[in-house]
Amino acid sequence: MTPANNTPTPAPGRPSSRPPSLGEPTDPTGPLPPKPDQEGAQPRTPTGAEPGPDRSTTAQQGEFLTTSQGARLQDTDHSLKAGRRGPVLLQDHHLREKITHFDHERIPERVVHARGAAAHGVFEGYGTAESVCRAGFLAKGKRTEVFTRFSTVVGSRGSMDTARDTRGFATKFYTDEGTFDLVANNIPVFFIQDGIKFPDVVHAAKPHPDREIPQAQSAHDTFWDFVSLHTEAQHHTLWFMGDRGIPRSFRMMEGFGIHTFRLADADGETSLVKFHWKPTLGVHSLTWEEAQILGGADPDFHRRDLSDAIEAGAHPSWELGIQVFPDNEEQSFEGIDLLDPTKFVPEELAPVQPIGRMTLDRNPSNYFAETEQVAFNPGHLVPGIDVTDDPLLQVRLFSYVDTQLTRLGGPNFAQLPINRAHAPINDMLRDGYGQQGDYAGVAPYQPNSLDGGCPFMAGEADGAFTDLPVRVPEGVKERELSATFEDHYSQARLFWRSMTPIERDHIIDAYSFELGKCYENVIRERQLQCLANIDGELCSRVAAALGMAAPEPTVAADGESDGQVVTSGPLSQLGGTWPIDGRMIGIVVDPEDDNSGLLALHEKIVAASMTPLVIAPHGGEVVGVPVGRTFATAASVEFDALLLAGAPLTAPDSRPSVDPTAGAPGSGAIEPRVGKLIDECWHHAKAMGAWGDGRGALEAHTGSGGAGIVLGDEPFAVLGEIQSLLGGHRVWERFAPASPVRS
Ligand code: HDD
Structure with a gap:
């Protein structure tokens, strides 16, 4: 084999064990020097933020590559052969270990909610729930680690983020009293009332079984066949035909526990509640056209948005709130059956009372280990929180463990680091695939005398989980729902x-x-x-x-x-003004212009917790500011607002555009790709601002201004107005609605 040009030089003082003539990497070496594009001003992370402090402990460890048994390896690039041109030998145990492990790297994806993104964070209780709930993590000032995974429901793991769909919003609270999972969605009602219908709605929503199309869509016959026949699905369907089906960001979604839960206070008094997550950034959506374009231009839009925002320090947060209802025998409130998951209780009837705040502040280090292997379960409850007889919830209590047994390959998935409770664990679950425990003692059974009777049962005073003594309704066994569900x-x-x-x-x-x-x-x-x-x-x-x-x-x-x-x-999610943390601002520049104010503008945007992306004809830097997108890579759908600091014209020698609507090359017309950015931002009701040479371009493309168009002389003043407009998310005033005014 010809020696590779980039063969690393053996580390000083460590002679190669093979003749140098072979020129192959054999001895362990120090790390390769950084490539030219990894040096200097290049950001070390996509947003330029410093990597989190935990990276050093989670990266590949150790100086030498080893087998899974710890034997140091001399070569991982060549299989062992009978002669250089001979067959591969079965005795090559490193080859077999490497390939066998690789062959088994994939696990089944989730049957629903397969595509997701997640983050770590912390929940802090306000103490306001203490009058209704004794759960310790809700106490005032108590901080509890959390892990939240957001997901689409229908699409498979490789599908796009921006499909029209319901979104999952599942949070694991690692409390001192055991793990509590709030496995929620971004819509407060569900498709079906009884869990036995779940396979039906999912089969209808998934791609057609014959050709397996369409992916991640509800726009097909089987879905509409089911929901038009099974009309309890109509309410949920209406919600996701609305803007909530295409969120702007996971950070801008509400979350709903949907079911009614039963809480108990320190005296055992019970209340019925519904859980709500309210995002600090407000609830905002994409337009349908943006969602469709993003499906191709950036299928990872939502996961990128979440991790970039966290990395940039714009940590998203949500307030957890509860609607509280008396625990009456009918389990209904103001005529609404609280056990029917296709109904919500309007906040006008029962206000959402804030009980704590969650902030997501750390990205996972390894997608598979954390986001993929996390296992939620609505049955993960802590003292003070219990389930109700909602027939959807009752079936969920069976389904989650059952699916995880297959997905995570056996009964020991609770031992995976992401699933491990942060409370002390002392169970008597033993053996099984993937067992990590090396248990002492001989008596994993109760009662025993051989292990001194240990472990003992906890009483209520020891913080035991107690099933609330709820009266079971009388009746006959039947496959029916209450008439109040009709x-x-x-x-x-x-x-x-x-x-x-x-x-x-x-x-x-x-x-x-x-x-x-x-x-x-x-x-x-x-x-x-x-x-x-x-x-x-x-x-x-x-x-x-x-x-x-x-x-x-x-x-x-x-x-x-x-x-x-x-x-x-x-x-309704329109109206109101919201924080603009983590919003993306595109800045079109012409490198030929005087860009002396660009650095200050860039810094101003970062200081406002937003992300500036400079868009220029070519990569590299403009006056020391890194170019985030070139005209070839910029897509309007990435930005929440667009600024034009200049108006790049078509270069005299540029090649003809493949876009028939673009200006002729060399004509001195505005660069067509910039024109397209402006046109799309206009149609998607986005705020745009310009100064200097940019003004003419913006005026030309938007008919001399209009709603949400800010033309000025001074960049900071334009930016200030753009920030105000962004607080309202979009400039809907630009378009007259076809609908009559709200009744
Ligand atoms: Fe479910 C996953 C939310 C009804 C069966 N569900 C799953 C996830 C979320 C929800 C957010 C993804 C968790 C993660 O990120 O890993 N599901 C809901 C909500 C429901 C609901 C809010 C109604 C109120 N689900 C529901 C029913 C059943 C299931 C009625 C079954 C009868 N759900 C599952 C599942 C999943 C799941 C098949 C797939 C992967 C997993 O559990 O671990 O068991």
């Missing part, structure tokens, strides 16, 4: 009524798109019937988009309010 439409109507005109337009567009992708007319007709039962305008506008007749409702609406609440303010 209303499938009134809360869907409440949701629809609570939307602003812009949000209604988005919902109509979403149904029109999704049903437009169905092949079977009968499915569209049936879904239009469901929409008619929710709202006449919703139905007629979707029907018009499909070119079909709008049916009359078959379910009578219960007057204007469908209950005590006509509209519920917190259901």
Whole structure:
């Protein structure tokens, strides 16, 4: 074999064990010197932040490569052969170990929620829950480590982040009293009322079994077939046809425990509650066009956004809150059945009371070890928190361990570092695949005398988990649900009524798109019937988009309010002003211009906890500021706002553009790729600002300004106005909604 040019030189003082003529890496060497592009000003991490302090302890350790048995290796690049050109020998134990391990590196992906991203953090209790819950981690000032995994539901592990879907929001609280998992979603109601229907809804939502398409989409016949037949799914479906189905960021999602849980205080008094996560940054979404473009341009958009924000120090946080209801025999509140997971309780009827705050401040070091192997379970409870008889929750209590036995290869997954409780563990679970324990003692059974009777049972005073003495309802065994579960439409109507005109337009567009992708007319007709039962305008506008007749409702609406609440303010996500931490600001520069203020602008944006990305014709630096994107790599969908510090023109010798709408090369027209950035930001209702030469370009592309266009002379002043606009997320005033004003 010809010696490789980059063969590392043996470390000083360590002679090679092979003749130098072979020129192959044999002896262990020191680390290779950094490549030119790894030196100097290049960021060490994608955002330029210093790597976290834990990296040194989690990186590959030790000077020498070894086998899994600790034997130092001399070569891992060549299999052992009978002569240089001969066959590979079976006795090559290093080869077999390496390949065998590799062959088994993949584990089954989650049957749902396969694609996710996660982060570590801390939860701090406010102490405000103490009157209803004795769980120690809710005490005032108590800090508890957490791990949160966000996910899409339908797509497989390699699918895109921005698919229209419900999002998972699962948090593991490593409390002193054992691990508590809050396995939540970003929508407060679920598709189905009884867990026995879960395989049905998932089979319907997953790709068609014959061709396995489409991936990560609900825009297909089997999904709409199911939800139009099983109408309890209509309420949830309406939520994710709305903007919550395409979040801007995991950091900007609410989380909902959905089910009603039962809490107990220190005296054993019980209450019923629903858990809510409220994001500090507000609830914001992508536009559908952005989501679709991102699916191709950056399928990792949400996981990148989460890890970049954490790395840049913009640590996302959520307030945990509870709605509290009396624990009455009917387990209902203001006529809403609290055991029906397709219903929520409007905040106007039961305000969300804050009980603590979670901040995510550390990215996982290893995706597989942490994000992939984490195992959540709604049955992981701590003293003071218990389940109710919600028939969906009851089935979940079985499903999670069951699936993890397969996914994580046996019964010992709780011993994996990410799943290990931070409370002392003293169980009597023994043996099995992947057992890590080397237990002393001979009596892993109770009662015993051989191990001195140990371990002992804890009483309530020792912090034992006690099953709350809840009365079991009388009745006969039957496969039925309570009659109070039968209303499938009134809360869907409440949701629809609570939307602003812009949000209604988005919902109509979403149904029109999704049903437009169905092949079977009968499915569209049936879904239009469901929409008619929710709202006449919703139905007629979707029907018009499909070119079909709008049916009359078959379910009578219960007057204007469908209950005590006509509209519920917190259901709409528009309006209000929110922090802008972690927002992405694109800055188009022309390197030929005077860019002397660029560094200061860059620093100002970073100081405001946002991420600036300089966009220039070529990579490298402009006045010492690193270029984050070139015209070839920039995509408007990455940015929350765009600044034009210059107006790069097409170079006289540039090649013809493949984009037929672009200006002619050499014409002195604005560089077409910059023009495209501006046009897309305009259509996606994003704030844009310009000064200097950038003004003309922005004016030309936006018809001399308009809502959300900031033209000025001074960069900091323009930036200031852009920041204010960003607080409202988007500039919807730019477009008149087609919907009438909210009723
Ligand atoms: Fe589930 C995963 C949330 C109903 C069965 N579920 C899973 C995850 C989340 C939820 C966030 C991903 C956890 C992670 O990141 O690892 N699931 C929910 C919510 C539900 C719900 C909020 C309704 C209120 N789930 C539900 C039912 C069943 C399941 C009714 C079964 C009958 N869920 C599972 C599962 C998963 C899962 C198959 C897949 C991987 C896993 O559990 O560990 O067991």
